[in-house]
Amino acid sequence: MLEVHEVAPGIRSLTFSNAGKKNALDDGLLEAIGRELSRGDGVRCWLVRSSGENMFSAGYDLSALDAVPVHAPLPDDLLADVLHMLSTHSAPSVALVNGAAFGAGCELALACDFRVGGPAAAFCLPPAKLGIVYSLTGLERAARVVGLQRARLMFLTGRRIDAETANAWGLLDVLTQAGQEEAQALALCNELASGARQAIAGMKRGLRLIGAPSIYPEAEEEYRALRRAAFNGEEAKEGQAAFREKRPPRFS
Numbered sequence: 001m002l003e004v005h006e007v008a009p010g011i012r013s014l015t016f017s018n019a020g021k022k023n024a025l026d027d028g029l030l031e032a033i034g035r036e037l038s039r040g041d042g043v044r045c046w047l048v049r050s051s052g053e054n055m056f057s058a059g060y061d062l063s064a065l066d067a068v069p070v071h072a073p074l075p076d077d078l079l080a081d082v083l084h085m086l087s088t089h090s091a092p093s094v095a096l097v098n099g100a101a102f103g104a105g106c107e108l109a110l111a112c113d114f115r116v117g118g119p120a121a122a123f124c125l126p127p128a129k130l131g132i133v134y135s136l137t138g139l140e141r142a143a144r145v146v147g148l149q150r151a152r153l154m155f156l157t158g159r160r161i162d163a164e165t166a167n168a169w170g171l172l173d174v175l176t177q178a179g180q181e182e183a184q185a186l187a188l189c190n191e192l193a194s195g196a197r198q199a200i201a202g203m204k205r206g207l208r209l210i211g212a213p214s215i216y217p218e219a220e221e222e223y224r225a226l227r228r229a230a231f232n233g234e235e236a237k238e239g240q241a242a243f244r245e246k247r248p249p250r251f252s
Helices: 027-038 077-088 104-111 136-146 148-157 163-169 181-193 197-209 217-231 234-245
Strands: 002-008 011-016 045-050 054-057 093-097 099-102 114-117 122-124
Touching: 002 027, 002 181, 011 027, 011 181, 027 077, 045 054, 045 181, 054 104, 077 104, 077 136, 077 197, 093 104, 093 181, 099 104, 104 122, 104 136, 114 181, 122 163, 136 148, 217 234
Parallel strands: 011 045, 045 093, 054 099, 093 114, 099 122
Antiparallel strands: 002 011
16 A cells, blocks of 8 residues: 655655555555656655554565566566656655665665665665575665675675664665654755755756666676576575575575
């Protein structure tokens, strides 16, 4: 479910929830977010948040990660499309990270221009423990924020990054005291919304152009083939089963 509110003039809040699944992202939620982004021309700043406490999002809904036929889209192609809409929108965005942001939830926060969180905030990118090869856009998005070596550490170990480390690495732009997360996020939204819209939109575009990756199309296709093989592999089945059963995966 997605709730949309105008929390202040020009500031639109997108609050997502997935009851019983720790705010996991699924296609329905992603499509709803995409619809709001596509008709958000009057927005001066987005506030992206989730319902509940101590859980921003557990990631992508694993029940959607079935086997992928040769010519079918990959399960997270829609995720990539919606996060691209968010990151390239002319209006800046702030993620209120009110707890753990895992996998696709972490990438959703990284797709925003800024992230605000308190002591309960944590970030984790666990595809290596799920038997999944993560998307090229997701790898690049994390590397742009924390640098290539720290992204390598996050993706290859699946290590949980606590709030203080996240703040030092740039995963959080504002680390608040407990109970101050919403107030600080709204203060940043108001500051961003007060700026010149054309100037902000232009500089957002310019910042995206700086250091844009130059990946050959054939290399991207090769990587998609690796991802498809992983989605269909035995390790992905074991990793997802272990996640659902709350046990360490047993990879042979």
